[in-house]
Amino acid sequence: MWAGIFYALAAGLMWGLVFIGPLLLPEYPAALQSVGRYLAFGLITLPLAWLDRRQLRLLTRADWLEALKLAAIGNLLYYLCLASAIQRAGAPLPTMLIGTLPVVIAITANYRNAERDGRIAWRRMLPSLLMIAIGVACVNQAEVAALKTANRADLLTYLSGAGLAIIAVACWTWYPLRNADWLRHHPDRHPRIWASAQGVATLPLAVLGYLLLWGGMNTTQVDFAMPFGPRPQYFIGLMLIIGLFASWIGTLCWNKASQLLPTNLAGQLIVFETLAALTYAFILKRQFPEPVTLLGITLLIAGVMTALRNKPE
Template sequence: MGNGVLCGLLAGALWGMVFIVPEILAAFSPLEMALGRYAAYGAIALGLMAPRLSSLLQRLERSDYAALVRHALAGNLVYYMLLALGVKLAGVAPTSLIVGLLPVVVTLMGHKDHGAVPLRDLAMPLLVVAAGIACINVDVFMHAHAAGASLWRTLAGLVCASGALLCWSWYSLDNARYLKRNPHFSSAEWSALYGLSSGAIALAIALAVLPFFHADVTGAAGAASGRDWTLFWIANTLLALGASVIGNHLWNIASRRVAVTLSGQLILFETLFALLYGFIYKQQLPRPLEIAAIVLLVAGVAWSVRVHAMDERPAPP
């Protein structure tokens, strides 16, 4: 289990980069960023798979194709676009409040899976985690209060954020369950196939919507307007390699080695590293409520790991 927790931590460290790239590419739309990221992910996956692509495709069954398509949509493209749209319509605070419930929702949805720890044993760690999430969002609300928004726009954003929460919660559980039921692909192979399917779908969507994109500026004029396509592809390629290729591979390893109820808690590492990267990017120290949130989240995850470790100990003879 220890290796699974470590892989989950490293995956969270890589996934935390996702929250910085939109700041860097603020001049681009959420759709453009999603398609760029996953097109780059697919291209990298194709390069990694090229020597054994034929043999891997021959091993794919109809159920594998269906799983790859639904995971690429729910866990990547649809989730990312709903999240970005929620932030645009409702703001960071309400969206983070909803999406921040991911660990709790995943744990609750997976509590009946084989090997899951009873919810009564996780009640206190979950309360600590919930307190940490509350601290993060209270702090965000306090500092975003000055920005006003219409009621209907905010409600539409909350619906999008709720959709993102459901998408990733469902993907996380379905992916973990599918990997445990189907060991005929290694974690690296499944991650590469997942990337290839995400890239293929992103490319298909890009070709479908390309005629509707407005003419764009390039070169020095593009850089001056903020729509610097060189920066766009560099940032998305690095994000695809780190967060998607390596991060997803590490998460697949973690999904196979820990119970679903614990994997839900490990998602919190993404939140912690996103906070850390944000502090570094903005060159500011965390506020008191942010410090409290970090302490509570770390304590909650550590407590949850301890509960799972105790549950795995063999009974005395």
């Protein structure tokens, strides 16, 4: 149990890094940051996969197809929506919406995997759900209040960012459940092998996405210096850092936690990602959260800590 919690904490600290990428590269399109991150992930995985080539050969066609699905939805589509949401709505609201994942995943797993992992009574989950909902509402109120003096276009941009964050939540509700299914059904496979398989599966998708994006920009004559933008060394370095730490190491740690913990408990521990992301974002901005935002963060933490006390039966 404690080993699983440690791995979940390590994964959260790594994943929190993805929230600062769009803030450090605001002039870069979200789609380019998405394919760039996972192109780096795939390239970093290649030498690691070569070392594990014997065990990777044991994976079936169905295993590789599952890895491809996880890579497309849990990696590329999720990060594309998240990066776009952060660029449109700022970091706090998308981060807090992603912060609902612990409870969303717990509820879904509670009914989907009850036979395998146990069930938590609905009445015991209600207090934590209310805290999470009120926390998100607090952050939403603080952000919208800051835009009241702006024009209508800015408000619509903000709302579209919130919508993209909700799509990201849906992607990452699906991903850990399907990922845990494979890991729990293959307890003899090392989590590192599955992390490498996802990285290898991600690479062709990222290459294809990069080429399509490059061609689309040339066709529409977008004023952007492809292939690496106006700050190529900064962009490449940041993508390699996020690809290594957030993608490969984060996936490895999460795979290990998924093997050691029930899904409805492991899902709640994604709160570590939210807390890390909020910390990184406010440190980067060199500012302290607004009182209402701070209240929302406090309610989020309290809600998830309350949920952690509910053990599956």
